[in-house]
Amino acid sequence: MEEARKFSILVVDDEKSNILVLMDILKPEYTVYAATSGKSAIEMAEKHLPDIILLDIIMSDMDGYEVITELKACEKTHDIPVIFVSGLSSAGDEEKGLALGVADYITKPFSPAIVKLRLGNQIKLLAQKNIMKEKLKSREIMLAALNRAASALLKAGDKETFRDLLLEGMEIIGRSVDADCVEVWQNEKKNGELKAVLKHYWFSETGQIIKSDSPVSCFSYSAVPQWENILSKGGYIQGPVSGLSQEEQDFLGVFKIKTVLVIPTFIQNRFWGFCCIDDCRKSRNFTEDEVDILRSGSYMLANAINRHVLASAIHDAEIAEESNKAKTLFLANMSHEMRTPMNVIVGLTDLMLDEEDPTINLTDNLMKISTAGNTLLGLINDVLDISKIEAGKLELTPVKYDVPSLLNDIINLNSMRIENKPITFQLDISENLLHSLYGDDLRIKQIINNILSNAFKYTQQGTVILGLETEQQGDDVWLSVYVSDTGIGIREDDVQKLFTNYGQVDTRSNRMIEGTGLGLAITKRLAELMDGEITAQSEYGKGSVFRVRIKQGFVNETRVGPVVSENLRKFRYAEDKNTIRKKLVRADFSFAKVLVVDDMQNNLDVASALLGKYKMQVDCALNGQQALERIKAGQPKYNMVFMDHMMPGMDGIETVNTIRSLDSEYARKIPIIALTANAIQGMAEMFHANDFRVFYPNQ
Numbered sequence: 203m204e205e206a207r208k209f210s211i212l213v214v215d216d217e218k219s220n221i222l223v224l225m226d227i228l229k230p231e232y233t234v235y236a237a238t239s240g241k242s243a244i245e246m247a248e249k250h251l252p253d254i255i256l257l258d259i260i261m262s263d264m265d266g267y268e269v270i271t272e273l274k275a276c277e278k279t280h281d282i283p284v285i286f287v288s289g290l291s292s293a294g295d296e297e298k299g300l301a302l303g304v305a306d307y308i309t310k311p312f313s314p315a316i317v318k319l320r321l322g323n324q325i326k327l328l329a330q331k332n333i334m335k336e337k338l339k340s341r342e343i344m345l346a347a348l349n350r351a352a353s354a355l356l357k358a359g360d361k362e363t364f365r366d367l368l369l370e371g372m373e374i375i376g377r378s379v380d381a382d383c384v385e386v387w388q389n390e391k392k393n394g395e396l397k398a399v400l401k402h403y404w405f406s407e408t409g410q411i412i413k414s415d416s417p418v419s420c421f422s423y424s425a426v427p428q429w430e431n432i433l434s435k436g437g438y439i440q441g442p443v444s445g446l447s448q449e450e451q452d453f454l455g456v457f458k459i460k461t462v463l464v465i466p467t468f469i470q471n472r473f474w475g476f477c478c479i480d481d482c483r484k485s486r487n488f489t490e491d492e493v494d495i496l497r498s499g500s501y502m503l504a505n506a507i508n509r510h511v512l513a514s515a516i517h518d519a520e521i522a523e524e525s526n527k528a529k530t531l532f533l534a535n536m537s538h539e540m541r542t543p544m545n546v547i548v549g550l551t552d553l554m555l556d557e558e559d560p561t562i563n564l565t566d567n568l569m570k571i572s573t574a575g576n577t578l579l580g581l582i583n584d585v586l587d588i589s590k591i592e593a594g595k596l597e598l599t600p601v602k603y604d605v606p607s608l609l610n611d612i613i614n615l616n617s618m619r620i621e622n623k624p625i626t627f628q629l630d631i632s633e634n635l636l637h638s639l640y641g642d643d644l645r646i647k648q649i650i651n652n653i654l655s656n657a658f659k660y661t662q663q664g665t666v667i668l669g670l671e672t673e674q675q676g677d678d679v680w681l682s683v684y685v686s687d688t689g690i691g692i693r694e695d696d697v698q699k700l701f702t703n704y705g706q707v708d709t710r711s712n713r714m715i716e717g718t719g720l721g722l723a724i725t726k727r728l729a730e731l732m733d734g735e736i737t738a739q740s741e742y743g744k745g746s747v748f749r750v751r752i753k754q755g756f757v758n759e760t761r762v763g764p765v766v767s768e769n770l771r772k773f774r775y776a777e778d779k780n781t782i783r784k785k786l787v788r789a790d791f792s793f794a795k796v797l798v799v800d801d802m803q804n805n806l807d808v809a810s811a812l813l814g815k816y817k818m819q820v821d822c823a824l825n826g827q828q829a830l831e832r833i834k835a836g837q838p839k840y841n842m843v844f845m846d847h848m849m850p851g852m853d854g855i856e857t858v859n860t861i862r863s864l865d866s867e868y869a870r871k872i873p874i875i876a877l878t879a880n881a882i883q884g885m886a887e888m889f890h891a892n893d894f895r896v897f898y899p900n901q
Contacts, residue, residue, distance in 0.1 A: 208233045209325055212252040214243040214269070215287070216261040220310075224256060224287070227314045228321070240264025244272055247279045254324050256308075259288040259295070270302050283324050287312065365402075368506065372404035375499045376479065379492055382409035383459070383480040386503050389473060396430065397422050398475060401507065412458050412482045426453050433466035434473040438493060440464070442485035460485045465497050467504035474504055543574035550574075598731055602757055603643035605635060606766050609670070612650050613773055616668075619658040630669035630684075633767040639672070639679055640755030645728050649736075650683055652721035653748045657687040664688030664745070672754075679754045686747040692740035700738055701726040725750070792817040795838045799829040799857070800846040800877070809844060809877070826852030826860075833861050833869055844877040845894070858894060 210233040213224045221236045228234050235250055237243035240263050247255060255273070259266035266286055273279045283305035288295070291309045299307060306320050376384040383405050387398040400419040423430040426449060432439060439446070440463040443454050454462060461481035467474045477500035479488075488496070550567045554560045613629065620627060650668070657666045666687045673680045692700065701722050722736075729736045734752030762770075796818050798809045806822040813820050821840075823829040826849055833840075847854040854876065861869050876894045 209254070209328070210235065210250065210252040211321070212237065212243065212247055212250065212255045214238075214240070214255060214261075214266075215258040216263075217258075220258070220287075224317065227317050231318075232321075240266075240269040243269055244276075244279075247273060247282065248276065251278065252282060253328055254305075254321060255282055255284045256287050257284050259286055259290055259299070267298065267302060270299070270304060274303050283328065285320060285324065368402055368503070369404055371503065371506070372402065375496070375503075376404055376406065379479065379488070379496065380481070381479045382406040382412070382482040383478070385478040385480075386475065386500075386507060387478065388475040388504075388507075395422055395424070401475075402503075408482055409480070418456055421453075426450055429464070433464065433476055436466060436468075438463065438465045438497070440493065441487050444485060458482060461487075463488050463493065463496065465493070465500040467500050469504060469508050474508065476500070477503060543578040547571050547574045547578075596727060596731065598642040598645060600641050600755065601643060602638060602640050604638055605670070605672075606637065606762055606770060608643055608647060609770055612647060612654070612668070613770070615651060616654045616658065617773070619655065623658075623661070624663045625658065625661055626665045628665060628667045629771045629773075630667055631762070631767055631770060632671060633762060633764045635670060635762045635767065636672040636674070636679060636757070637760040637762050637766075638757040639681065640757055641681075641732065641752075645732075646681070646752070649725050649728050649750055649752075650685070652725045653683075653685045653750070655721065657685050657689065657746075657748075661687045661689035661745075674756060677756050679756050681752050681754050683750045683752075684747060686745065688745040691742040691744050691746055692738070693742050694740075697738055697740060701736070788816055790817050792819070794818045794841045795821070796842055796844065797821050797823060797829060797832060797840045798844045798877070799823045799826065799849075799854070800844075801825055801849040802846075805846070825849055826854065826857030829857055830860055833872070834864065836866070836868065839868060840872060842873040842875060844875050847876060 208231070211228050212235045213221050213228070214237045215221050215224075216238050218238065221238070225234050225236065235246055235252060237246050240261050243255070243257070246252075257266045257269060261269075266288065270284050273282065273284065284303065285306040285308060286296075286299045286304050287308045287310065289310040296307050305324055308317060308320055372384040372386075376382070383403065385403040386401050388401045390397055390399050397420055428447075428449075429439065439450075440461075442461050443451055443459060446454070446462075457480065459480040459482050461484065463479040464476050465479075466476045477496075479496060550571050554564070554567055609629070609631070613627075617627060654666070654668060664687070667685070669684045669686075671682050673682065726736050729750050729752055732752035732754070734750060736748065736750045738746060738748050740746035794816075796813055798806055798813070798820060799822075800806050800809070801824055803824070806824070810820045810822060819838075821832065821838075823832060829843065829845070830852070833843075845854045845858060849857075852860070858874050861872070861874070864870070874894050
């Protein structure tokens with residue numbers, strides 16, 4: 203065992219004989235220092251910091267009153283108890299000493315017993331004082347730790363930050379009492395039984411080793427019945443595990459701890475759960491001060507957890523509400539957006555039907571109907587794309603493509619968006635632009651067209667510029683695109699909202715501008731699928747710049763060159779697409795016999811006309827039963843079947859399953875293609891799973 207520390211005494215007297223007498227009395231029990239003058243006494247007191255000073259009053263250089271005055275004035279020696287040892291015995295001398303802070307008074311001549319008793323009393327007082335100091339110091343440390351933990355928890359924000367800061371707060375509390383584990387357990391009713399569920403924990407280095415394989419994360423209070431009764435009434439359980447009841451020892455044995463402190467927590471006067479502070483190394487009792495402070499810490503942890511759960515629930519509810527509002531607004535916008543082209547299609551069709559000579563303005567009307575139809579199709583495709591994005595199943599189809607042709611298609615489409623507005627459309631490209639790339643050219647067109655559509659939509663006059671450049675890096679090429687405009691611009695607070703699903707910004711100012719709010723959300727996801735990104739810069743009232751950087755595959759070193767780049771900049775690259783369409787030579791499939799199944803006669807007419815352009819022999823069936831009878835008959839034997847999905851009676855899937863079950867190799871192997879408007883995410887997989895060979899959505 204470690205030897206107990208001896209208390210130290212400084213004896214001050216200018217008579218050496220007095221010093222020797224006192225040293226003989228004190229030395230067996232105390233460490234004794236000696237000084238023969240007031241000046242040396244002060245120096246030795248500052249150097250050795252003795253526990254008690256025995257001080258003579260009458261000395262040649264400084265008297266005892268002067269010495270004690272300096273000792274009390276010095277911060278280092280201020281608290282050292284001083285006992286006067288003097289031949290002066292008048293009440294006045296004693297009063298003067300007491301007034302200066304003397305702890306006691308021994309009159310010469312003295313007996314050894316009196317000296318020992320007076321010193322013993324001071325030592326007891328000193329020991330009690332030291333104990334109080336240690337308690338106060340410990341309390342201050344714990345309170346400071348609690349304040350630090352509270353400060354950490356107040357900073358908690360999102361889920362990840364909260365978890366980290368909660369752990370920090372638990373560690374601060376645990377280390378303040380030299381514990382190895384701090385756990386927060388919450389009460390939950392399961393199957394009518396009250397159980398404690400471990401929600402959060404912190405382990406010290408020792409705790410991690412000892413409790414790493416602790417199997418308990420939930421237990422019923424029936425395992426330790428007295429706990430629910432004690433804790434629910436505000437009591438606590440603490441002390442060495444070995445001193446608890448046998449029932450508690452059996453229960454706590456799996457936790458591998460030596461000391462436990464269990465403090466209940468209450469939220470709105472409801473028994474919420476408890477905090478458990480464990481010591482895995484030594485048996486001890488927590489002091490009342492420690493328990494009181496840890497009770498505050500336990501409440502703080504539980505309250506922070508509960509507050510975070512409530513805040514998260516409120517936040518989730520607000521997000522859900524905002525999402526619902528956005529979707530409601532989106533549906534309203536989509537309804538309006540779809541009605542506009544539908545009105546054009548229906549209106550012009552009715553007008554042509556009412557005309558005595560429907561060929562009047564036929565080409566112009568058909569072009570308008572075609573444009574409206576393509577607009578409507580674009581809206582539907584946007585909805586389908588966003589459904590794929592939300593399902594995480596939007597995929598790319600990379601091919602080799604020509605950059606000039608891609609630009610030409612983009613220019614032709616977007617030139618029409620200028621309409622009658624005083625807008626200059628410019629192309630910013632270099633002759634060093636790579637001619638060919640490998641990637642999903644249709645999705646790249648979609649990205650650029652979405653950004654240009656917004657630029658023309660929100661620009662009433664001025665300039666819209668489309669710029670492209672390519673940068674080769676090994677087998678990859680970075681395609682950088684920017685679109686700048688002199689439009690109405692975007693508020694700084696709204697820039698981050700641009701790429702959210704169903705969202706439009708500044709809807710009050712833009713209420714007269716059409717749009718569904720899906721385009722940029724789709725654009726962002728497409729860019730990310732190509733290992734790229736999209737950014738936006740804008741100055742409200744002056745215009746915006748959108749930049750996209752996406753990764754494409756390298757094809758070869760061929761550049762567009764000066765002639766092509768100049769023609770593109772002057773919009774002279776394109777041939778008349780209508781002329782190309784007229785010169786198109788279609789393949790001759792006159793040998794092919796095809797069955798088209800759809801419950802809508804109009805759809806059958808369109809499909810027959812389109813297939814007829816390839817000289818196919820087309821038969822039609824208005825329902826699944828008719829199709830089944832034709833396949834059963836076996837005459838003619840069809841090369842393929844186009845089958846609608848949603849039909850009254852026997853739908854497409856049931857029809858295909860019945861055909862495949864027929865007792866003929868022809869029925870089992872005939873290619874059946876799903877031709878349907880039911881093109882939402884997951885349909886292709888469903889059709890393939892039901893023995894369709896190909897899935898082709900109606901467009």
